[in-house]
Amino acid sequence: MAYEAVVLRRATQRLEEGRKRREEDLDRRRREIYAQLPRVAEIDRELRGTILDIIRASLRNGSDPVPPIEVLRDKNLSLQAERAQLLLSRGYPEDALDDRPACAKCNDTGWRGAVMCDCLKVLCAQEQIKELSRLLDLGEQSFDTFRLDYYSPLPWPGRDISPRENMEMVYEICLNYAQKFGRFYFNNLFLSGPPGLGKTFLSACIARTVSENGFSVVYDTAVNIFTQFEAQKFSRDMDDTRQARDETRRYLSCDLLILDDLGSEMTTPFVQSALYTLLNTRLTAEKKTVISSNLSMDDVQRRYSPQIASRLAGEYRVLPFFGEDIRLLRKNQM
DSSP, rough: OOHHHHHHHHHHHHHHHHHHHHHHHHHHHHHHHHHOOOHHHHHHHHHHHHHHHHHHHHSSSSSSHHHHHHHHHHHHHHHHHHHHHHHTTTTOOTTTOOOOOOOOOTTSSSETTTTEHHHHHHHHEEEEEHHHHTTTTOOOOOOGGGOOOGSOOOTTTTTTHHHHHHHHHHHHHHHHHHHHTTSSSSSOOEEOOOSSHHHHHHHHHHHHHOOOOOOEEEEEEHHHHHHHHHHHHHHHOHHHHHHHHHHHHHHSSSEEEEEEETTTOOOOOOHHHHHHHHHHHHHTOEEEEEEEEEEOOHHHHHHHHHHHHHHHHHHSEEEOOOOHHHHHHHHHOO
16 A cells, blocks of 8 residues: 655645644743743743753763652652643643654654554545546546436346446445445456446545545546556657656556546556556555446447457446436436
8 A cells, every 4th residue: 555656745835834833833822821820930940950860860980870760750740730720720731742653653754664554544535536636527426426327227228127226236346345445356357338427426436435535546547547658758848758657657656556547548558558457456465446338248349459459348347327318318307
């Protein structure tokens, strides 16, 4: 489970900004209290001095350091009690001058040894949602807001079940895939059907849930993805090449790639090669992928090479979408 560099950088920056704000607030509060209670400032100076005295006593040679350490400790406790009483007398909590991290587990570093702390994971998930929202509308798109009533309960021509019965099945698979990501028995999904039936909506629901559970998610359209592969190989501009290389690395290495609108791209020999590389690399690395497309599996076999068609048919759970165009239904209800 590894977040993209841009997501981790923004989350770490937010963690640092939060730490600086707390430090500034503590410094402001300290100046305010010292101005009102000069004795508290004196006590703090004495406390800092007793710490040095304890260190010196513990290092002193030729005598038992325990008795002087105990005396200094008692003095320290007495000073702390006096400071607490002074703070309480002015309506401040007795720990008003203590430097308390927002996260006690990692002391606001974001890491516990080599393991990312939960506080940084939360920020990474939030930043990843922002990154996804640049291309994918994640405003109201969640499994809780998905509406089955747009799908007809009546029989559909050429199908054994109604659009609603079908979407109940599709919805449950997508929900479980997202909630049990990496543990669900389907590793990859292929959402197939005409426009306006909810493929992008459910893709967004999957993206949101998987991202919120701490996995790296990248969403992009087929056209954009293959444009980046082309730029990486053919661009003569070094900056464009570097950016394209970074983008293609994201597509290949993220925990979940959501490839939207497969089939909208020009199917050139290079695109065929790039698609094969993308699919095969992710399958080999056991990375999960969700593809949405207006194409059926028969269309896939006619449009792409046998190697691509074989991987899509063999490694992806095909979820068919059929029914009336939801966009038109919504328009007619307005």
